Amino acid sequence: MDSPESFADLLPATRRALLHRIAVAQSEGRAPSLVAAVVREGRRVWDGARSCVEGHEPDPDVQFRIGSITKTFTAVLVLRLRDEGLLELDDRLVKYLPETASEAEFGTAGRATIGQLLSHSAGLTTESAGPWWERTPGALRPGLVDVVQQPSTRHPAGREFHYSNVGYALLGALVERLRGESWGAVLRREVLEPLGMGRTTVLPEAPHAGGWAVHPWADVLLPEPLEDTGRMAPAGQLWSTVGDLCRWAGFLAEGDGKVLDAATLGEMRQPTGAVHAGEGYGLGMQLLQANGLAHAGHTGSMPGFLAALWIVPEQRLAAVVLTNTTTGIGGVGTLAADLLRITVEHEPRIPDPWRPLPSVDPDLLALTGPWYWGPTGYVLRLRAERGLELTSVTGQLRGIPLRAEADGSWTATEGYWNGESLRIVRGPDGSVSHLDLGTTVLTREPYPIAGPTPGGVDPAGWRGL
Incomplete structure (x- = not known):
């Protein structure tokens, strides 16, 4: 008799369709290399890779830079502090980083709440003070004040969604202040080690891909710098592998008591504002409605790299895509969503057997x-x-x-x-x-005459014309 365990591995037709999708993306997007995976029921059931150098395709243990997927890690650290009672999401940043009270140095950034920073609704500038932080050493921004532009905001706090890398740099500083050690050290001890993610690091560790820019009008490459972004690291610094990100996807979908429980992960996936064209944002997670599926996760980019991680909790599915090109492949988030669509179309989830309640009141x-x-x-x-x-x-x-x-x-x-x-x-x-x-x-009846309906009910009751 067939059971869900009988379908642990994907069928050959599904695997070929997934491989075809990433092959088209790598070829038409002119990506030097690309690696992807699908997770089902918490287990990696497919991975595939393509490369411009035949025989040198990356395997699931090769590191790529994951860009803003880093923000999901920073958000988890902040929510851990909240769940421990060390802060509230309505608290203002200045409560924990009193130096941000100086409007001459930080503008109005200190007035933003922790929740607004997590959901990109604090109105802060998208990028830090120059020079371009993604391509320059973090040593150029030695202090927290050096990441804040003047003026520090573009919109009133709480008014609208405005994506801000600066906000996540400030959240990283908040984690450091309350934990008493660096953001990277806290992340390793509280998240990466408990989840067994030994190949996710602040700085690259071999084997890792190099980052490339592909000329827009010619099939030639230019290496991109691989900088340590320093204070901006909590917004986009991390390196990881498909193997580790599959573990991370499983955690984001199901939770783990060693790090964060499922209820808090569910809270992170709730939209915090308006959803436009199927896209929204929760607490550290991007939200996407595509192909009839509700996605949560994040995309990421850094010079030389694109990345995407989506989970679809309702289907117990996830997909990860990593590639080493600055632009291209037709949208990395769309590609990852397509891998999920293909899997669902070919192999819809087998529902769990119905079971009665063990007891009833x-x-x-x-x-x-x-x-x-x-x-x-x-x-x-x-x-x-x-x-x-x-x-x-x-x-x-x-x-x-x-x-x-x-x-x-x-x-x-x-x-x-x-x-x-x-x-x-x-x-x-x-x-x-x-x-x-x-x-x-x-009420048990529609507009009962003797019932508690606010405003009362016409005593003649229901009638015909």
């Missing part, structure tokens, strides 16, 4: 079934661990999970009511009168 069971917000019908379902799920009768609303809280209420964790509380409201005789979801009143 009869009072909760009595709450299940239809409820109405005015004339709009919903269905409440009982899930594991006293959780509930609210779905529209028409199926137009994706199920909204409701997490059970210790005080007997539930909290919506997605959708329109995300973060709002659901309470059971009882009548004088103790029977359930209605449900209150963030002041939205749900």
Whole structure:
């Protein structure tokens, strides 16, 4: 009998389709080399590589620079501090880096909150003070003040999304201040070593790829400098391998108690502002709606390198792409998303077997079934661990999970009511009168005459014309 374990490896047709996709990307994008992988159910089930030098394709242990995928690592370090109670996301940066109070040196950067910095909504400049930080030694920016432009902001804090490498340099300094050691040392001890990511490093370690620029109008190459960016490192310094990034993708999807639990990783994947053209940003993670799949992860670029890592938790899939070219291959994020699309199209996920709940609370069971917000019908379902799920009768609303809280209420964790509380409201005789979801009143009948509908109901009730 077939089981999910029977499909641990990808089918030959799927593997060929994936290889064809990266071969086209490497050839048409004129990339010196490219390596990619797909992860399913936490396991690397495919990897492939192409190179301009036949027989010298990179293997999954060759390091490439991963650029802004580094930001996901920095965000995890900050969320660890939050989960330990050492800071709050609404705290202003100046609370922990008091030197940023000097507007003459830092402008208004110190007023930004930790959450705004994580979500690129602090309004800070995209890049640091010159010279171009990605191609020059970090020694040119010895102090934290040297990464901040004047003026330090381009938009009012909290107003809109504006990508900022400077913001992540400041978050790296925050980690250093609260931990008392360098960002790289904290990262190695708290994240890389617990997850077994020994080939992810601040500086390159052999074997590693060299970075190249490809001339836009001729098939010739120019080597790019491989600088240590110093204070800007938390924004884009790291080197890694396909093997290590597959482990990282598994962690970002499932969590690991040694580093960060699944609930906090889920929080990182929640959009923090408007989503435009299918793209948004969470806390250190880019978000993408593509090919009918919700992606989370990050793309990255540094001179000579492009990288992408996407996870699709719902499918328990991930893809990683690394290449050593400054531009090209038709969009590295699109390529990684295509690898996931191909896998899903060829081999849709086999769902886990249905299993009944191990036990049931009869009072909760009595709450299940239809409820109405005015004339709009919903269905409440009982899930594991006293959780509930609210779905529209028409199926137009994706199920909204409701997490059970210790005080007997539930909290919506997605959708329109995300973060709002659901309470059971009882009548004088103790029977359930209605449900209150963030002041939205749900009743057992549509607009009951004797019910608690805000504004009242016409006493003549429902009628025909």
